[in-house]
Amino acid sequence: xxKGIQHIESLQIxxxxxxxxxxxxxxxxxYQISKFIINNLYNLxxxxxxxxxxEISVSRSTIRRFCIRMGYDNFSDLKKTLTEDFxxxxxxxxxxxxxxxxxxxxxxxxxxxxxDAFDYENLMIQLKSxxxxxxxxxxxxxxxxxxxxxxxxxxxxxxxxxxKIIHLIDFSDRNEDYVSGYGPxxxxxxISWTGKFLSLLDDRLDSLKSKVCLxxxxxxxxxxxxxxxxxxxxxxxGFIGSDIFRFRIDYETDMxxxxxxxxxxxxxxxxxFDENRKDLLDEIDC
Numbered sequence: 166x167x168k169g170i171q172h173i174e175s176l177q178i179x180x181x182x183x184x185x186x187x188x189x190x191x192x193x194x195x196y197q198i199s200k201f202i203i204n205n206l207y208n209l210x211x212x213x214x215x216x217x218x219x220e221i222s223v224s225r226s227t228i229r230r231f232c233i234r235m236g237y238d239n240f241s242d243l244k245k246t247l248t249e250d251f252x253x254x255x256x257x258x259x260x261x262x263x264x265x266x267x268x269x270x271x272x273x274x275x276x277x278x279x280x281d282a283f284d285y286e287n288l289m290i291q292l293k294s295x296x297x298x299x300x301x302x303x304x305x306x307x308x309x310x311x312x313x314x315x316x317x318x319x320x321x322x323x324x325x326x327x328x329k330i331i332h333l334i335d336f337s338d339r340n341e342d343y344v345s346g347y348g349p350x351x352x353x354x355x356i357s358w359t360g361k362f363l364s365l366l367d368d369r370l371d372s373l374k375s376k377v378c379l380x381x382x383x384x385x386x387x388x389x390x391x392x393x394x395x396x397x398x399x400x401x402x403g404f405i406g407s408d409i410f411r412f413r414i415d416y417e418t419d420m421x422x423x424x425x426x427x428x429x430x431x432x433x434x435x436x437x438f439d440e441n442r443k444d445l446l447d448e449i450d451c
Contacts, residue, residue: 175250177310178243179203180335181235197221198231202247207256210248214240271406279424282399288432291396296437298394299329302352302376306332309356313426317356320430327438347375356380358398358422360387382421398425 182199189196201221202209217240218225228240237243299305307317314333321331347353353375357363359382370377376393383397400421407416 174246176312177335178235178247179206180310180314184335194223194227195231195234197223198228206247206251207253209244210252212244268407275404275406275420276424278401278403279428282401282425289436292429292433292436293440295396296433296440298352298376298378299324299331299437300441301350303350304332304347304375305329305352305354306334306347307354307356308334310335310362312422313356316426317430319427320434323434324437327441329437345372347373349374349376351375353377354380356426358382358385359418360385363387382418398429401425 182203185195185199186203189199191197198217198221201217205212212220214225214228218228232238232240232243235243237246309317314335317331317333321333324331351374353373355362355377357379363379370391377391378394378396379387379392380396380398381387382400384400385397387395389395398421400417402417404417404420406420
């Protein structure tokens with residue numbers, strides 16, 4: 166059995182590195198440090214801060230400041246977090262194989278299970294209620310990490326086309342000041358499928374004044390009184406596809422995450438637009 170991701174922080178680091186790659190120029194120091202870490206992710210443990218500084222022609226103090234901005238006291242702490250989840254032994258043990266025609270047939274069969282996992286009428290009632298909740302919110306923010314944020318960017322763009330701003334945030338210590346200013350009319354969604362992500366938030370939930378909603382699997386154990394609402398998503402059973410290397414979690418969880426979130430977001434986009442189309446037309450006429 167494949168070893169799963171042990172530390173949610175390692176996924177946050179990867180997401181932050183990708184954001185730097187996406188937003189900074191090639192010749193900037195942060196870009197070069199991020200590029201080096203990604204290119205050497207599975208053998209990072211063999212590099213010292215001295216070797217990296219020499220390799221990419223930056224000072225050690227520049228790398229230290231970079232690590233502090235990433236939320237770590239020094240390079241050793243950042244490297245330790247990454248190397249516990251990404252190292253040569255893990256890479257060597259991953260059960261990866263090519264995606265062949267048989268895998269494709271199983272994959273197509275698995276996707277047919279997606280709509281059957283939801284009760285249609287109940288789902289529509291929940292999504293209409295959710296659309297109204299989002300519409301009434303002053304600020305709406307989604308906290309997640311890694312792969313989910315990539316999926317949610319499409320949702321963010323589509324909601325913007327109907328005049329609703331959705332903030333997407335990869336939760337870290339650096340966001341604490343940001344959310345502390347939220348009020349009762351603000352809405353926060355936390356996406357934590359298995360509950361691991363919640364371990365970063367437990368100490369802060371009680372201090373938030375906004376409505377905090379949780380999106381999680383239906384079998385995840387959480388304390389319900391911490392949240393305004395909990396939206397439980399089915400972990401779809403009965404998948405038969407092969408366990409090729411994707412997210413290093415079990416196949417059912419992986420498939421449920423990858424395809425349930427876009428499915429729900431697309432439905433929510435359509436419902437939100439339909440529910441608010443008349444209001445938008447009235448605003449334009451005025």
